[in-house]
Amino acid sequence: MKCYFLLGTLCALTCSSVFASEAGDLAQQLAQEYLIVDGHVDVPYRLMQGEEDVGLSTEKGDFDFPRAQKGGLNAPFMSIYVPAAKEDEGVAKSYADSLIAKVEAMVAKHPDKFAIPKSLADLQKQVDAGLISLPLGIENGAPIEGDLDNLKYFSDRGVKYITLAHSKSNHISDSSYDKNRPWEGLSAFGKRLVREMNRRGVMIDISHVSDAAFWQVIDLSAVPVIASHSSARHFTPGFERNMNDEMIKALAANGGIIMVNFGSTFISGESLNSYRKISEQADSFAKKKGLSKNSQEVKEYTDKLSREQFIYASLDNVLDHFDHIRALVGVEHIGIGSDFDGVGDSLPIGLKDVSQYPNLVEGLLKRGYSKQDIEKILGGNLLRVWQANEEYAKRNRG
Incomplete structure (x- = not known):
């Protein structure tokens, strides 16, 4: 009986390790095969703090070209992060321009590695050509400066989404981080901006906004919206920056997606x-x-x-968010919004930089997600939302 027990234990351990090895190999394969779109990577702001050539291997930060290739990353949204103070200083638009210039300089220095897409078709062509496509997303709507012409200006420069607010309430929306909430959601201009973003095909990002602003966006938007780097509040009670279950359900009913933030304080x-x-x-x-x-x-x-x-959070903690959202609304409404280069040293064990997306894929495989599920989560869902926004704009721009 003792020998049988040991033999059974040995078999179980061996089978488990074989499965783990197979899952790891398959995860590496899928990470290279499937399109990986990350909704939020803060490389431009990182470069504002100190020049680095991310086309080559770097010692600092969470992103560079060699590590992105290793991880299978195809399309990281470059966050054009505008600190809240820039609105008070009256320089939000010019600061956003300087960040976009950083991304353009990356492309100019390494045209064989990077490109900026101005449409979904551009992104697909760039990826097919073996480039890392760098769509732009403005984090904090302050650069709009109350002028809808500025929305057109940034859209023409390649901006594909705008996070309406950041750490402080601005002229567009109240912030989840700010006790001062002058608009009780969106300002009158913010409501106009939502409709105009729909018309321009610029995706609305509700990460960072107050709960009241979120619900107003959902009521106003004619197309699916995104949470570019948010997680489930279920695991962080009282943390308004994450989304509660009812908000996630409403986002899904709108056709949108929540792109899970990897930062430990968002996860655990x-x-x-x-x-x-x-x-x-x-x-x-x-x-x-x-x-x-x-x-x-x-x-x-x-x-x-x-x-x-x-x-620190763990990879398992991150996977718990994917499971929770899947149970609420299905895999069609989940994406990745790592916040690499944006959350400092708070990244979870196993997801420390852009080389480690295969670890996430392996974890999803082990939790029973199908290949089709994983393909949707890695990028397919975001492409669907982007396409819906583009098609609406083509029909309604006039």
Whole structure:
């Protein structure tokens, strides 16, 4: 009986390892075979902080061409992230231009590696030619500056989505991060902008906006909208930046998709709580010392706390979000919005940079997702939404 038990255990372990090996091999194959579209990668802002040639291997950051190739990445949306303060300074539009120029410079330096698509057909041609296609998405609608002509301007430059707000409420929408909510959702101009974005074929991104703004967008938009880098609030109670179950259902009913953010604090309630505790301790330290929160001493103290106390999410935690959303609305409404280069060192174990998409694919395979499911999640669902926006614009631009 003892021998039988050991033999059975050995068989189980061997079969399990074989399955794991097969899943890993298949994941690598699928990552190279299927189109991978990532809804949010913060390379342009990273380059504003310090010049690097991401066409070559880099020591810093989460993205460069060799790692993207290894991970099978075909079309990372380049986030044109405009900090909220730029609106107050009156330079939001020019700052967005400077970020777009960073992406254009990447393409000019490496035309054999990168290209910027201005349509879905462009993206498909670029990928077929072996290039990494770099669609643009403005994170924070501040650069519109209350003028619909600026929407046309950015659309003509290649911007395919706009995140209506960011960390502060702006002239378009209230922010999920801001206690000051002057519009109780969208401003009057914001409501006009939603309709005009539909008409221009620019996708509406509801990541970062308040819940009230989300519901108003859903009521107003004639086409599917996206959450370019959000996760499920079910796992992070009270974190409005993520989407609750009713919002996810409404997004799906609209035909849209939620593109799962990989940042640990978006994924794990335990991680989010550890981050909040670190922030509280750092604030207390700064107050006790009479220092600015931005001082070097406070930064070093915060970094020390983070090394000692921050709890990272795991790949399994990330997969739990995919499972939860699938159970709510099906795989047709899920995508990837990693936030690579945008969430610092908070990325989960197993998803640390763009070379590791195969780890996600392997995890999905092990959880019973079919190849067809995975193809939709990796990029097919986003292409469907993009196409719906393009087709509506062609019919209604006049």
